[in-house]
Amino acid sequence: MSSLDKMWASFVAIGLMVVASLLISYARTRTTGVLRVVLSVIAFFLFIPILLYMLLSLF
Numbered sequence: 011m012s013s014l015d016k017m018w019a020s021f022v023a024i025g026l027m028v029v030a031s032l033l034i035s036y037a038r039t040r041t042t043g044v045l046r047v048v049l050s051v052i053a054f055f056l057f058i059p060i061l062l063y064m065l066l067s068l069f
Contacts, residue, residue, distance in 0.1 A: 016067045023063035030056040 030053045037049035 011066070011069075019063045020067035023060050023067060026056055026060045026063070030054075030060065 033049055033053040033056070037046050037053065041049060
């Protein structure tokens with residue numbers, strides 16, 4: 011994998027991390043009940059591709 015591809019993989023991981031962070035912040039401050047749980051679970055599941063892209067950019 012070229013260095014440029016690794017850079018883009020790290021950018022995707024950073025972008026997904028920002029999305030997950032904003033999603034969990036929104037869920038905790040603005041929502042309640044089932045919607046809060048659903049948004050939190052979605053943010054949690056975003057960490058799977060974040061982890062994969064991070065590992066891809068390292069190796």
